[in-house]
Every structure is written in structure tokens, then in C-alpha cells.
Amino acid sequence: MRSKPDIPWRRRQEKLEKRRASRRWWARLWASRPAWLLVGGALSFILTHGVESLNTLRKLPSEVEQTYRVFQSWYYEDSEWTGTWSSREEGHIEDYRQSETPIKLSLSTEQGRVRGEMFNLSVCKLNPLLLPVLVEGEISRGRLLAFAFAYVQGEKRRLYSFQLMRSQEEPVITLTPIQDPGGLLPPAARLVHRVEANGVSEGIRANETVEHPDLECEEDALEFLKRLRSEGHENQQSAERPK
Numbered sequence: 001m002r003s004k005p006d007i008p009w010r011r012r013q014e015k016l017e018k019r020r021a022s023r024r025w026w027a028r029l030w031a032s033r034p035a036w037l038l039v040g041g042a043l044s045f046i047l048t049h050g051v052e053s054l055n056t057l058r059k060l061p062s063e064v065e066q067t068y069r070v071f072q073s074w075y076y077e078d079s080e081w082t083g084t085w086s087s088r089e090e091g092h093i094e095d096y097r098q099s100e101t102p103i104k105l106s107l108s109t110e111q112g113r114v115r116g117e118m119f120n121l122s123v124c125k126l127n128p129l130l131l132p133v134l135v136e137g138e139i140s141r142g143r144l145l146a147f148a149f150a151y152v153q154g155e156k157r158r159l160y161s162f163q164l165m166r167s168q169e170e171p172v173i174t175l176t177p178i179q180d181p182g183g184l185l186p187p188a189a190r191l192v193h194r195v196e197a198n199g200v201s202e203g204i205r206a207n208e209t210v211e212h213p214d215l216e217c218e219e220d221a222l223e224f225l226k227r228l229r230s231e232g233h234e235n236q237q238s239a240e241r242p243k
Contacts, residue, residue: 078109080166081144085173085191086119088212096172099189102214103175105135105164112139118148122184123159124217128224131217133159142166145178160184 086104089096104119118133130150137146147161160180164173171193177185219227 077139078111081107081109081114081139083107083196084194086194086212086215087189087191088214089192089194090212096170096192097190098192099175099186101186101189102212103186103189103191104215105173105175105191107135109139114138114144114146119215120148120184121214121217123150124219126182126184128217128219128221130159131221144173 084104084106086102087099088102088104089098102119102121105116106118107114107116114135114137116135118135119131120133123130123133130152133148133150135146135148137144139145143166144164145161146164147158149156149158151157159182161178162175162180162185163178164175166173173191173193175185175189175191176187
């Protein structure tokens with residue numbers, strides 16, 4: 001097979017092809033008609049709406065993020081879970097069949113993620129130094145899956161895990177244990193949503209609720225330590241007595 005003759009016009013054609021292929025992206029963009037239409041449209045928008053349009057464009061990302069957060073809060077029903085729930089809400093004991101076990105949950109929910117504190121009388125009796133029992137969890141398919149933990153000598157120790165189901169007909173959540181190796185939770189507990197007071201009523205301001213006595217430890221941390229010290233001293237004396 002014969003090779004193609006090397007004639008001048010062919011050499012010029014090859015140089016033109018190489019030159020076209022070596023054109024940079026900005027050169028192609030410069031020659032692009034759609035790009036100029038886009039730039040022209042942006043300039044026209046700015047000139048028509050003034051400098052304020054630039055501020056609007058800068059705010060768009062934050063506005064989109066805020067809208068997303070609002071949507072997430074609505075989807076997970078944050079406001080329906082947030083607040084105080086307990087088994088000792090005055091005036092609702094017979095109406096909503098509250099649990100006999102004193103339990104209180106104070107929850108804060110944001111985009112389906114839950115944090116809060118929990119009062120559990122069983123933990124008080126075990127060791128009041130474990131208080132406050134902290135709670136973390138997530139809302140999944142209309143229920144809250146959470147675990148409770150305490151800090152022991154600076155280390156995070158899980159106490160138990162549980163789930164909460166919220167009623168659609170009454171302000172009640174039902175707590176059931178998932179993993180409870182210490183037996184600190186009842187088989188099921190119905191907790192009622194606390195109605196926060198507004199204004200001043202009988203000398204009590206808003207957010208200054210008088211807590212039910214069942215939702216407080218019978219023995220605080222200091223008394224617990226004193227009792228342990230006293231019992232330890234008595235045990236030591238009895239061990240030193242001659243038999």
C-alpha cells in the first residue's frame with residue numbers, strides 16, 4: 001500500500017487541526033454563544049435589580065439550609081417530642097393511666113436527633129451519684145430509639161436502652177426497654193406531656209414548676225456518701241472487735 005503523498009496543502013491542513021485541538025477551554029468558552037448569553041443575562045439582572053440582587057444571591061445558600069432544617073423538623077415532628085414527659089403529671093393520673101414507677105424525661109429534639117435527661121427512681125436507689133442520667137437517640141418511623149448513660153469516673157457508661165412510642169390521640173408516650181441488664185426500667189411506662197405554665201400563678205412564675213416529690217431522690221449525693229462512710233466505719237469497727 002502506497003503512503004499518501006506529502007503535499008503542501010496536506011501539511012497546512014494538519015497544522016490547522018493541531019491548532020484547533022490545542023485551543024484552551026477558556027478560548028472555547030470565550031467563543032461560546034451560550035456563555036455570552038448567560039453572562040449577559042446575569043449583568044442584566046444585576047443592572048435591573050441593583051446591588052441588592054448580589055446580597056440576595058449571597059443569602060440563597062443560607063435560606064436553602066434554613067428551609068431544609070424547617071422541613072426536617074416538620075418531618076420528624078420535633079415540636080411534638082420536645083418537652084417534659086413524666087408519670088407524675090398532676091390532674092392526669094387517672095385520665096391517662098400514668099405509670100406507677102416515677103419516671104421523668106426532659107427532651108430536646110432537632111431534625112430527628114434527641115438529647116435530654118431522665119429521672120429514674122431505680123437509679124436513685126442504686127446510686128444517686130449516677131444522676132443526671134443523660135439520654136441520646138433518634139426518631140425513626142415515628143418512634144424514638146434512645147439509650148441512657150452516666151459518667152462514672154469520667155467515663156461514659158451505658159445504663160440501658162429503650163424506645164418511645166407517641167400516641168396520636170392523647171399527649172402520652174409509652175416507654176419500653178430494649179436492653180436493660182440492671183433491671184432499672186419497668187416493662188412499660190406511660191408518660192404524659194407536661195403543660196408548661198404561662199405567666200404567674202399563686203406566686204409561681206413560668207418555667208418554675210414545683211416538682212412532684214416522687215420525682216426527686218429520697219437521698220441526695222451528699223447524704224449517700226455520708227451513709228457509705230458511716231457504714232464503712234461501722235464495718236471496720238466490727239471487724240476489729242475481738243471475737
